[in-house]
Amino acid sequence: xxxxxxxxxxxxxxxxxxxxxxxxxxxxxxxxxxxxxxxxxxxxxxxxxxxxxxxxxxxxxxxxxxxxxxxxxxxxxxxxxxxxxxxxxxxxxxxxxxxxxxxxxxxxxxxxxxxxxxxxxxxxxxxxxxxxxxxxxxxxxxxxxxxxxxxxxxxxxxxxxxxxxxxxxxxxxxxxxxxxxxxxxxxxxxxxxxxxxxxxxxxxxxxxxxxxxxxxxxxxxxxxxxxxxxxxxxxxxxxxxxxxxxxxxxxxxxxxxxxxxxxxxxxxxxxxxxxxxxxxxxxxxxxxxxxxxxxxxxxxxxxxxxxxxxxxxxxxxxxxxxxxxxxxxxxxxxxxxxxxxxxxxxxxxxxxxxxxxxxxxxxxxxxxxxxxxxxxxxxxxxxxxxxxxxxxxxxxxxxxxxxxxxxxxxxxxxxxxxxxxxxxxxxxxxxxxxxxxxxxxxxxxxxxxxxxxxxxxxxxxxxxxxxxxxxxxxxxxxxxxxxxxxxxxxxxxxxxxxxxxxxxxxxxxxxxxxxxxxxxxxxxxxxxxxxxxxxxxxxxxxxxxxxxxxxx
Numbered sequence: 001x002x003x004x005x006x007x008x009x010x011x012x013x014x015x016x017x018x019x020x021x022x023x024x025x026x027x028x029x030x031x032x033x034x035x036x037x038x039x040x041x042x043x044x045x046x047x048x049x050x051x052x053x054x055x056x057x058x059x060x061x062x063x064x065x066x067x068x069x070x071x072x073x074x075x076x077x078x079x080x081x082x083x084x085x086x087x088x089x090x091x092x093x094x095x096x097x098x099x100x101x102x103x104x105x106x107x108x109x110x111x112x113x114x115x116x117x118x119x120x121x122x123x124x125x126x127x128x129x130x131x132x133x134x135x136x137x138x139x140x141x142x143x144x145x146x147x148x149x150x151x152x153x154x155x156x157x158x159x160x161x162x163x164x165x166x167x168x169x170x171x172x173x174x175x176x177x178x179x180x181x182x183x184x185x186x187x188x189x190x191x192x193x194x195x196x197x198x199x200x201x202x203x204x205x206x207x208x209x210x211x212x213x214x215x216x217x218x219x220x221x222x223x224x225x226x227x228x229x230x231x232x233x234x235x236x237x238x239x240x241x242x243x244x245x246x247x248x249x250x251x252x253x254x255x256x257x258x259x260x261x262x263x264x265x266x267x268x269x270x271x272x273x274x275x276x277x278x279x280x281x282x283x284x285x286x287x288x289x290x291x292x293x294x295x296x297x298x299x300x301x302x303x304x305x306x307x308x309x310x311x312x313x314x315x316x317x318x319x320x321x322x323x324x325x326x327x328x329x330x331x332x333x334x335x336x337x338x339x340x341x342x343x344x345x346x347x348x349x350x351x352x353x354x355x356x357x358x359x360x361x362x363x364x365x366x367x368x369x370x371x372x373x374x375x376x377x378x379x380x381x382x383x384x385x386x387x388x389x390x391x392x393x394x395x396x397x398x399x400x401x402x403x404x405x406x407x408x409x410x411x412x413x414x415x416x417x418x419x420x421x422x423x424x425x426x427x428x429x430x431x432x433x434x435x436x437x438x439x440x441x442x443x444x445x446x447x448x449x450x451x452x453x454x455x456x457x458x459x460x461x462x463x464x465x466x467x468x469x470x471x472x473x474x475x476x477x478x479x480x481x482x483x484x485x486x487x488x489x490x491x492x493x494x495x496x497x498x499x500x501x502x503x504x505x506x507x508x509x510x511x512x513x514x515x516x517x518x519x520x521x522x523x524x525x526x527x528x529x530x531x532x533x534x535x536x537x538x539x540x541x542x543x544x545x546x547x548x549x550x551x552x
Contacts, residue, residue, distance in 0.1 A: 023142035028149035032123050036153070039479070043115050044161040046486070047189075051108055052168040055100045059174050068094040075103065082229040083331055085245075089254035095176025097253035100169075101185055105248050108165075109192045110225065113244075116158055116197030117217040123150040125204035125213040130393050134285045147280055151201060151273060155194045162190020181253035184262075188247030191265040195243045196221055198272035205279035208288035211317070222324075243268060306404050306412035313390075314383055314413070318420035321379040325372055325424055326431030332368040333435030333449065336361055361440065362518040365432070365452050371493055372428035373456030374510055376421055377463040377485040383417035384467035388478055391549055400549070407541050410468070414537065417464045422457045429453025452516040458529035459488075459509040465536030472543030475550060484509065 033040070062068045072087060072094040074080060084103050092098060124147060127133040133146060166186025170179045200217040207213050224242040231239030239245040249261040283289050303309055387410055390396045399409055433449030436442075467481035488510040505511030509532070512525040 021142040021144045022148055023145060024140055025142070025145040025148050025152075028136075028141070028145050029152055032149055032153045036119070036122075040119070040153075040157045043119075044157060044164060047108065047111060047115070047161045048164045048168050049490075050111075051104070051165045052172070054104050054108075055096070055169050055172060055174055055177070058100055058103075059096050062096070062099070065093070068096070068099055071099060071103075080335065081232050085228065085248055086232045086235070088248070088251045089256065092255055093176075095253065096174045097176025097178065097181060100174075100177070101181065101252040101254070105185065105188070105252075106225070106228070106244055109189055109244055109247060110221065112158060112161065112189045112193035113196035113221045113224075114218070115161070116154055116193040116195075117200040117214055117221065119154045119157065120150055120197045120200035121204060121210050121214045121217065123153065124201065125207075126210040128285060129208065129210050137285060144277060144280065147201060147276060151197070154197045155269075158193030158197060159187075159190040161193070162186040162188070165189060176253050178253060178257075180257055184250040184257055184259060185252040188250050188252070188262060188265075191262055191269070192243060192247050194269045195265050195272070198269045198276065201276035202272055202279065205276055205283060206289050215316075215320075306399065306409045307415060309399070310386075310412040310416045314386060314416045314420065317379060317382065318416070318423065321376075321420075321424045322427040325375060325428035328375075329368070329372050329428040329430075329432030329449075330435040332364075333432035333437075333445070334439045336364055336436045336440050336445070361436075361445070362448070365436070365445070365449055366515045366518045367493075369429055369432060369449060369452040370456070370510065370513070370515070371489075372432065372453065373425055373460060373513070374485050374488045374493060376425040376428060376456070377460045377488070379424055380417050380421035380460050380464040381467045381481050381485070383413065383420055384464050384471060384481070385478055387413050387468075387471055388475055391475075397549055406545050410472075410541055410544055414464070414468060417468075418461055421460045421464060425453050425457050425460060426450060448517040455513050455516055455521075455526060456510070458526045458533065459513050461533040462509040462529055462536070465533040465540070468540035469536040469543070470540070472540035472545075472547070475547075 062071060072090075075084060075087060083106075085106050087094075087102055089098055089102075124133075127136075127146070136146070137143075163186060166183045169177055169185070170182035196217065199220050200213065203216040203220075204213045206216065224244050228239050228242035228245045231237065231242065231245065240249075243265060246261045246264045250259060251257055279289060300308075303312060387396075390413075396409065400406060429450045429452060430446075432453075433446035436445035436449060463481060463484040466484060467478060470478045470481055488508045491504050492508050492510045509529055512529060514520070514522045514525060
């Protein structure tokens with residue numbers, strides 16, 4: 001009897017990327033574009049539509065040169081200079097183009113910076129925190145491939161958005177809008193997005209948590225805004241310490257247009273890319289350069305339950321949003337007296353803000369408290385989305401392995417979402433009211449502003465309710481919850497500027513809110529919104545109880 005023996009085949013060798021730190025970059029680019037095939041186009045389209053719509057609204061609402069000169073005079077007020085910057089062409093006629101470049105640039109640039117930060121952290125630090133980056137890098141992938149691919153995708157998206165903004169306004173035919181100015185405006189915005197994307201690439205190397213990395217990058221964005229504000233108000237060199245000022249220093253749509261300040265943005269972005277790459281060589285995958293702070297050897301009594309844990313995890317975000325909206329509200333509240341004069345002189349605003357029998361001050365409160373309410377929906381949704389992040393990275397499972405039920409765990413985070421968003425709304429109204437009372441010399445503004453903010457709480461809770469419903473029923477579609485604040489801002493807040501029919505307001509929870517103090521209080525819409533919130537919350541919790549935990 002003979003036994004046949006097979007000759008063992010030579011072991012297959014797996015190619016290694018040890019000699020090429022950029023191996024697999026092209027594949028990672030395709031993967032990121034595939035993953036964000038909806039998110040990135042929405043960002044780009046939204047920024048393009050916003051810029052084009054703002055330019056069109058200025059042409060429509062300020063047709064006369066005298067109206068525009070009144071706006072120019074108003075923007076000389078310190079509060080307005082801090083908010084939008086000084087008029088970089090004070091000796092020139094205040095055309096629609098110059099007005100557009102002056103008033104909107106800083107605001108749109110901040111949104112570009114926000115896009116760059118969020119997308120960069122999403123494709124770098126968030127991937128490491130979830131453990132997916134380590135899994136991918138265990139195959140043929142160079143050390144710098146993921147960071148390089150993220151920089152190409154995010155910076156490319158920012159530049160494409162800037163280019164489309166340029167194209168959308170260059171052919172508008174609006175008075176004062178030139179082709180050169182349009183491209184300076186759009187490319188300045190795009191490069192601002194690039195700079196803050198690279199800032200996020202650096203902060204992503206420092207801490208091991210995505211929320212911390214994005215928080216540090218957004219803090220840099222806020223510091224850039226604050227430094228520019230102080231420099232513009234004081235007319236000092238401090239403005240030149242902010243990248244937001246560099247892009248604006250191109251002076252689009254003026255007689256002194258210049259491109260060289262854009263080179264400063266390019267140089268800064270290049271330096272930050274080099275820094276990010278060098279820092280990535282000094283740490284392990286999933287770790288940060290800054291070691292995590294050691295916790296107390298014994299937990300406090302508050303951490304003995306899921307609610308205390310939820311509060312501990314989310315308290316910093318709630319506090320930051322409350323302070324931010326209070327400061328933001330104070331900016332607008334401090335202009336209530338100066339804006340009164342502007343409203344009397346610009347007749348077009350009478351057609352834009354129409355409330356029977358309401359004073360100008362009441363209309364001013366309605367307009368900007370409404371915007372604060374819509375902004376408060378952002379932390380509400382983020383608080384609910386924390387449930388999903390805790391689930392996907394595996395931190396929910398150890399908690400649920402104890403005596404804590406799924407409903408109780410989810411309800412703890414919802415408590416923080418509802419209570420925290422209510423506090424954020426009220427702080428925004430409080431900041432607005434205090435500043436308005438001081439500026440207008442009338443303490444009644446404080447009570448009016450807080451009441452106007454309070455009625456937006458049920459609408460904000462609807463956004464949180466939709467997020468929890470999606471979390472429980474269709475967790476992969478949680479991003480759809482953002483349609484409520486986005487639709488509210490574009491249709492309810494800016495609908496009159498864009499010429500959107502009034503009936504479209506009824507499709508947003510913010511369109512149901514009584515517009516205090518310009519209108520009488522009506523409890524029925526608020527009860528309806530609370531009922532909708534209850535139904536959505538119940539559906540989400542019921543769906544979560546019936547499904548398994550998902551790690552992806």
